[in-house]
Amino acid sequence: xxxxxxxxxxxxxxxxxxxxxxxxxxxxxxxxxxxxxxxxxxxxxxxxxxxxxxxxxxxxxxxxxxxxxxxxxxxxxxxxxxxxxxxxxxxxxxxxxxxxxxxxxxxxxxxxxxxxxxxxxxxxxxxxxxxxxxxxxxxxxxxxxxxxxxxxxxxxxxxxxxxxxxxxxxxxxxxxxxxxxxxxxxxxxxxxxxxxxxxxxxxxxxxxxxxxxxxxxxxxxxxxxxxxxxxxxxxxxxxxxxxxxxxxxxxxxxxxxxxxxxxxxxxxxxxxxxxxxxxxxxxxxxxxxxxxxxxxxxxxxxxxxxxxxxxxxxxxxxxxxxxxxxxxxxxxxxxxxxxxxxxxxxxxxxxxxxxxxxxxxxxxxxxxxxxxxxxxxxxxxxxxxxxxxxxxxxxxxxxxxxxxxxxxxxxxxxxxxxxxxxxxxxxxxxxxxxxxxxxxxxxxxxxxxxxxxxxxxxxxxxxxxxxxxxxxxxxxxxxxxxxxxxxxxxxxx
Numbered sequence: 001x002x003x004x005x006x007x008x009x010x011x012x013x014x015x016x017x018x019x020x021x022x023x024x025x026x027x028x029x030x031x032x033x034x035x036x037x038x039x040x041x042x043x044x045x046x047x048x049x050x051x052x053x054x055x056x057x058x059x060x061x062x063x064x065x066x067x068x069x070x071x072x073x074x075x076x077x078x079x080x081x082x083x084x085x086x087x088x089x090x091x092x093x094x095x096x097x098x099x100x101x102x103x104x105x106x107x108x109x110x111x112x113x114x115x116x117x118x119x120x121x122x123x124x125x126x127x128x129x130x131x132x133x134x135x136x137x138x139x140x141x142x143x144x145x146x147x148x149x150x151x152x153x154x155x156x157x158x159x160x161x162x163x164x165x166x167x168x169x170x171x172x173x174x175x176x177x178x179x180x181x182x183x184x185x186x187x188x189x190x191x192x193x194x195x196x197x198x199x200x201x202x203x204x205x206x207x208x209x210x211x212x213x214x215x216x217x218x219x220x221x222x223x224x225x226x227x228x229x230x231x232x233x234x235x236x237x238x239x240x241x242x243x244x245x246x247x248x249x250x251x252x253x254x255x256x257x258x259x260x261x262x263x264x265x266x267x268x269x270x271x272x273x274x275x276x277x278x279x280x281x282x283x284x285x286x287x288x289x290x291x292x293x294x295x296x297x298x299x300x301x302x303x304x305x306x307x308x309x310x311x312x313x314x315x316x317x318x319x320x321x322x323x324x325x326x327x328x329x330x331x332x333x334x335x336x337x338x339x340x341x342x343x344x345x346x347x348x349x350x351x352x353x354x355x356x357x358x359x360x361x362x363x364x365x366x367x368x369x370x371x372x373x374x375x376x377x378x379x380x381x382x383x384x385x386x387x388x389x390x391x392x393x394x395x396x397x398x399x400x401x402x403x404x405x406x407x408x409x410x411x412x413x414x415x416x417x418x419x420x421x422x423x424x425x426x427x428x429x430x431x432x433x434x435x436x437x438x439x440x441x442x443x444x445x446x447x448x449x450x451x452x453x454x455x456x457x458x459x460x461x462x463x464x465x466x467x468x469x470x471x472x473x474x475x476x477x478x479x480x481x482x483x484x485x486x487x488x489x490x491x492x493x
Contacts, residue, residue: 022048023109023118031124053112368444
């Protein structure tokens, strides 16, 4: 495989920011037989400008970022490239670097900025079988679903606005109904003053009472419907309750009119001239009443339609909110996994650096220990030679006689100088070297010099005082900063 040691340029860009139509993959098989090389054919459209660091990778289906590639090849730079031309390219992947499982994979063209510019249909690495059924959800279908979701959200917003408008219209209609009822009350008051109590007026009043009873029956049925609808929508229930109260007032007023009719029949006098005017006025009132009843009926029907629309909109809103909540939970879960992976990666880098630095310190300590052993051996040999030189004067026959003479009266003579005319020329040098011999024990860490009479145990204790032992594992450190970093890594675990 002609890959370099460098990693391909990747990024943490998610699928929403990718452009899959700028590079088109051609002749992609449903599956490839394992153990053989495969050739990837693709077309560079006029919407993409190829660059040197572009690459083609094999990704497992379900990938989220371009860092999840399985293997990759650098995309060859086209030799003949013009602004509006379409270029056919191909890359061969070696069998050694291909996946060995039977999962679904796809080719993806990634530019040097780590952005996906094209993706192929999924395929598998397996032997050929007769029953190969593959259900593929293309990126176009995913984008279409996302577009449908956006349209639904937009439509939901429009429905909310229309709902507000309808509610305003409902309030206006209720206000008109209240004004009409007030006008009807005024007209009924005028009727009370104009009634003469004759038989024709009584018949008209009986007919009016029959119409009122039928209206009351209609209002009772409407009231039951309003009670059912009021349980589902409190705002509409208030309007229906106001209508119900108005109907009850009408019933009371009807009873009052009956009693007033009885009273007026007793007061039947000389108002026959006004009877014709009253009849005409009564007809106008009846026509206006019929118009008001028809408007009330249409208003109630319109309110039923509005309530059914509101219920449908509430159900759609619940579905959209549930879908939004699920997507939010998935996004939070992905963010938490990404954070954990970053923390794990940081700890691995820190542990790797600390282990490398510890190995270097251990190697340096071993070298210093070897040098110390060599110096101690040399020191031991020098001590033995010095002791031998000091023992030689005591073995001579004249040594006891010379020791008996006080040192102040008899000059000190070098050992074995009795037979020499000018004495031993090396005696003073040996004595000076024995007295003024410098110490060879020196701390390899703090460079402190120790006298010869210090024991090996004290010297080793001093050297080990510079070495810090980890309380969590068996590692040792000489640098305090490295030791603190190592202990901090254990606390993160």
